[in-house]
Amino acid sequence: MDFRLTDDQKALKAGVRELLEGRFGREALRAAVDSQVLDRGLWRDLGAAGFFALRLPEEAGGVGLGLPEAVLVFEEAGRVLLPGPLIATHLAAGSVDGAAEGEVVVTAVDGGLVEWLEAADVVLGDVTGAVAVRSVDPLTPLHRVPGPVVAGRSERNAPAGAPSRVPTRPALRDDCPHGAVLLTAAEQLGSASRTTEMAVAYARNREQFGQAVGAFQAVKHLCAEMLVRTEVARAAVYGAAVTADPVEIAGAKLLADEAAVQCARDCLQVHGGMGFTWEADVHLHLKRAWVRAERGLTRARAEEMEAAAL
Known part of the structure; x- marks a missing residue:
């Protein structure tokens, strides 16, 4: 089995990087941090570029590509800290009108948390009684759904008069077990x-x-360890995209979470005092990595999956 990227996959990755660097560069990132408002124009541009319809069949108006290509695209999104419920909208393409074109923003209940609830047009899952919580990441507003989440629905005792977000839909079924987890791992990568x-x-x-x-040895070691950590995660994420095996996806998420969090921390150390300032972008990567690590499959659950498989 050849795990190397094809020429078409390399071209796709390069094209998405060029699009995002032009449409969501550092100035746009900082503007998004300041406003904390989802850019609908950017969302529609992503839709026009096929970001959300990437895995829809061509006869359904999609691009007709597969999970490995989606991983490459979401890796580029993670690279620039693209905000918004990207994965939920991507998975909703084909089942929610307007999602594929970027005309509709879709979010979903995930482990009792909902990202970008107030900006979403469609919510997957029941969010009655959802309460806003402070997010460490300024580009990921969060709401918590009371009570444990079972089979995509939140079972709870909602307070009287609690707001109900509409319209709501059942949780989506992806064509890959834990597909959303793998795309999160790609963003972390x-x-x-x-x-x-x-x-x-x-x-x-x-x-x-x-x-x-x-030139200092300690800094060389930090950078070398960051590279090794990233490339190990890359091999796991790319491999899981080919096999679509839930256990391999769990392992990929573990490695990608570790790489994203620890590389951001090491990057702070390399930058020294400058890295800890608000003006530097390093802290934004660390904060987003923390939030993503709690999305979908947490470390504890992924470790349990790996242990059970062994």
Whole structure:
């Protein structure tokens, strides 16, 4: 089995990166952080580019590609910290009118949490009694659904007069078990790759004691460990995209979560005091990585899946 990217896959990855760098560069990222409002124009542009309809058959108006290609696209989205309920809208294409074209924003209940609830047009799952909670990531507003979540629905004792978000739909069925988990892992992989690049670039350009900080052994070790961590996660995520095996997806999520969080932390260390400032983008990657790590399959649940398989 050949796990190397095909020429078409490389072209897709490069095209999406070019689109996102042009449409959601650093200025747009910072504007989104300041406003904390979902850019509907950007959402429609993503729809026009086929971001949400990527896996829809061509006869249904989609691009007709598969899960490996979706992983490549979501890796690029994670790289630039693209905000919004991307995965829910992507999975809703074909079953929710307007989702494929980016005309409708779809979110979903995930582990008792709902992202971008107030910005969504359609919510998958019952969110009666949902309460806004403070999110560590300024680009991921969250609501918590009271009570445990069972089979895509939240079972709870909602307070009298609790608001109910409409319209709501049942949770989506993906064509891949834990497909949403794998796409989250792909986003984590993109973030880990980006923070590794940021650390290396800073280490090359920042001078201390008359030489680039990258010349110091401790910084070299940090950057090397970041690269290894990222590439191990990449192999796991790409492999799981080919096999679509739930256990392999769980392993990929574990490795991608670790890579995204730890690479962001190491990037902070390479940047020194500058990395801890609001002006640097490193903290945004760390905060998003923390939020994604709790999405879908948490570390504890993924470890249990791996242990059961062993």
